[in-house]
Amino acid sequence: MTEPFNAGPVPQPPAVPQPAPQPAPKSRLLRWVIVAAVVVVVLGVGTPILVSRLKTDSGVAACRVAAKPATAANTQPAVARATNRTSRGQFAGSRYADLRTAGGHYVDAMDNMLTPYGGQTKPGVESVPRAWAELTQACGHHGVTLKPFTP
Numbered sequence: 001m002t003e004p005f006n007a008g009p010v011p012q013p014p015a016v017p018q019p020a021p022q023p024a025p026k027s028r029l030l031r032w033v034i035v036a037a038v039v040v041v042v043l044g045v046g047t048p049i050l051v052s053r054l055k056t057d058s059g060v061a062a063c064r065v066a067a068k069p070a071t072a073a074n075t076q077p078a079v080a081r082a083t084n085r086t087s088r089g090q091f092a093g094s095r096y097a098d099l100r101t102a103g104g105h106y107v108d109a110m111d112n113m114l115t116p117y118g119g120q121t122k123p124g125v126e127s128v129p130r131a132w133a134e135l136t137q138a139c140g141h142h143g144v145t146l147k148p149f150t151p
Contacts, residue, residue: 059094062087062103063139067146084110102138106131 065087084107091103109131132149139146 057094057096057099057142058090059096059099059103060139060142060144062090062094063099063135063142063144063146065090066106066135066139067144069147080110096138096142098138098141102131102134106135 065083087103088107091100091107094100094103106128109127113128129149132146136146136148
Protein backbone atom coordinates (compact mmCIF):
# COMPACT_ATOMS: atom_id res chain seq x y z
CA MET A 1 0.00 0.00 0.00
CA THR A 2 1.12 3.39 -0.70
CA GLU A 3 1.15 6.23 1.63
CA PRO A 4 -1.01 9.27 0.84
CA PHE A 5 0.90 12.04 -0.71
CA ASN A 6 2.08 14.36 2.04
CA ALA A 7 4.39 17.01 0.85
CA GLY A 8 4.48 18.72 4.18
CA PRO A 9 3.49 22.21 5.03
CA VAL A 10 2.71 24.43 2.10
CA PRO A 11 5.27 27.16 1.90
CA GLN A 12 3.85 30.68 2.34
CA PRO A 13 5.08 33.57 0.26
CA PRO A 14 7.33 35.88 2.20
CA ALA A 15 5.44 38.58 4.13
CA VAL A 16 5.54 41.96 2.51
CA PRO A 17 6.44 44.54 5.10
CA GLN A 18 3.71 47.16 5.54
CA PRO A 19 4.90 50.74 5.33
CA ALA A 20 4.58 52.73 8.51
CA PRO A 21 1.59 55.14 8.46
CA GLN A 22 2.67 58.53 7.23
CA PRO A 23 1.42 61.76 8.81
CA ALA A 24 -1.06 63.77 6.72
CA PRO A 25 0.62 65.84 4.09
CA LYS A 26 1.18 69.43 5.10
CA SER A 27 -1.05 70.68 2.28
CA ARG A 28 -4.08 68.78 3.64
CA LEU A 29 -3.45 70.02 7.16
CA LEU A 30 -3.05 73.56 5.89
CA ARG A 31 -6.33 73.26 3.98
CA TRP A 32 -8.20 72.24 7.16
CA VAL A 33 -6.67 75.10 9.11
CA ILE A 34 -7.78 77.57 6.44
CA VAL A 35 -11.32 76.13 6.37
CA ALA A 36 -11.55 76.34 10.16
CA ALA A 37 -10.33 79.94 10.13
CA VAL A 38 -12.89 80.92 7.48
CA VAL A 39 -15.70 79.30 9.48
CA VAL A 40 -14.66 81.19 12.61
CA VAL A 41 -14.54 84.52 10.74
CA VAL A 42 -17.91 83.95 9.04
CA LEU A 43 -19.58 83.03 12.32
CA GLY A 44 -17.93 85.91 14.15
CA VAL A 45 -19.05 88.50 11.61
CA GLY A 46 -22.32 86.95 10.47
CA THR A 47 -23.90 86.17 13.84
CA PRO A 48 -24.24 89.79 15.07
CA ILE A 49 -25.61 90.84 11.68
CA LEU A 50 -28.15 88.02 11.69
CA VAL A 51 -29.20 88.74 15.27
CA SER A 52 -29.67 92.45 14.51
CA ARG A 53 -31.85 91.57 11.51
CA LEU A 54 -34.00 89.21 13.55
CA LYS A 55 -34.49 91.71 16.35
CA THR A 56 -37.63 93.85 16.04
CA ASP A 57 -36.88 97.39 14.97
CA SER A 58 -37.65 100.01 17.64
CA GLY A 59 -39.59 102.15 15.13
CA VAL A 60 -41.80 99.19 14.20
CA ALA A 61 -42.36 98.54 17.92
CA ALA A 62 -43.44 102.19 18.34
CA CYS A 63 -45.85 101.76 15.41
CA ARG A 64 -47.39 98.78 17.19
CA VAL A 65 -47.85 100.90 20.32
CA ALA A 66 -49.45 103.68 18.25
CA ALA A 67 -51.81 101.13 16.71
CA LYS A 68 -53.29 100.29 20.12
CA PRO A 69 -56.36 102.29 21.06
CA ALA A 70 -55.97 105.06 23.63
CA THR A 71 -57.37 104.52 27.11
CA ALA A 72 -58.55 107.08 29.62
CA ALA A 73 -55.34 106.61 31.61
CA ASN A 74 -52.93 107.33 28.77
CA THR A 75 -54.74 110.46 27.58
CA GLN A 76 -53.81 112.40 30.72
CA PRO A 77 -51.20 115.09 29.89
CA ALA A 78 -48.47 113.75 32.20
CA VAL A 79 -48.87 110.19 30.94
CA ALA A 80 -49.09 111.38 27.33
CA ARG A 81 -45.85 113.36 27.68
CA ALA A 82 -44.04 110.34 29.11
CA THR A 83 -45.43 108.15 26.33
CA ASN A 84 -44.32 110.71 23.74
CA ARG A 85 -40.78 110.73 25.15
CA THR A 86 -40.66 106.95 24.94
CA SER A 87 -42.09 106.94 21.42
CA ARG A 88 -39.69 109.65 20.31
CA GLY A 89 -36.73 107.52 21.44
CA GLN A 90 -38.11 104.44 19.72
CA PHE A 91 -38.73 106.25 16.43
CA ALA A 92 -35.33 107.98 16.60
CA GLY A 93 -33.60 104.62 17.15
CA SER A 94 -35.24 102.98 14.12
CA ARG A 95 -33.05 101.76 11.31
CA TYR A 96 -35.71 102.92 8.82
CA ALA A 97 -35.49 106.56 7.73
CA ASP A 98 -39.21 106.84 6.96
CA LEU A 99 -40.13 105.77 10.52
CA ARG A 100 -37.57 108.15 12.03
CA THR A 101 -38.99 111.07 10.03
CA ALA A 102 -42.71 110.31 10.31
CA GLY A 103 -42.42 109.30 13.96
CA GLY A 104 -40.59 112.52 14.81
CA HIS A 105 -43.23 114.62 13.05
CA TYR A 106 -46.03 112.79 14.82
CA VAL A 107 -44.49 113.09 18.28
CA ASP A 108 -43.76 116.80 17.68
CA ALA A 109 -47.38 117.37 16.63
CA MET A 110 -48.66 115.52 19.70
CA ASP A 111 -46.35 117.49 22.00
CA ASN A 112 -47.60 120.73 20.48
CA MET A 113 -51.17 119.64 21.08
CA LEU A 114 -50.67 118.92 24.78
CA THR A 115 -51.69 121.78 27.04
CA PRO A 116 -51.53 122.19 30.78
CA TYR A 117 -54.57 120.83 32.55
CA GLY A 118 -57.49 123.19 31.97
CA GLY A 119 -55.56 125.31 29.46
CA GLN A 120 -56.60 126.41 26.01
CA THR A 121 -55.80 124.25 23.02
CA LYS A 122 -52.55 125.38 21.46
CA PRO A 123 -52.42 126.61 17.89
CA GLY A 124 -50.96 124.14 15.41
CA VAL A 125 -53.25 121.24 16.34
CA GLU A 126 -54.18 120.97 12.66
CA SER A 127 -50.76 119.38 12.05
CA VAL A 128 -51.75 116.23 13.99
CA PRO A 129 -53.93 114.67 11.24
CA ARG A 130 -51.21 115.34 8.64
CA ALA A 131 -48.55 113.80 10.91
CA TRP A 132 -50.82 110.82 11.63
CA ALA A 133 -51.34 110.24 7.88
CA GLU A 134 -47.56 110.33 7.34
CA LEU A 135 -47.02 107.90 10.24
CA THR A 136 -49.81 105.62 8.97
CA GLN A 137 -48.09 105.38 5.59
CA ALA A 138 -44.62 104.77 7.08
CA CYS A 139 -45.88 102.13 9.53
CA GLY A 140 -47.85 100.47 6.72
CA HIS A 141 -44.60 100.02 4.75
CA HIS A 142 -43.33 97.91 7.67
CA GLY A 143 -46.43 95.77 8.18
CA VAL A 144 -48.24 97.72 10.91
CA THR A 145 -51.71 99.05 10.10
CA LEU A 146 -52.87 102.16 11.94
CA LYS A 147 -56.51 103.17 12.13
CA PRO A 148 -57.59 106.40 10.43
CA PHE A 149 -57.26 109.56 12.49
CA THR A 150 -60.41 110.57 14.36
CA PRO A 151 -60.22 113.79 16.39
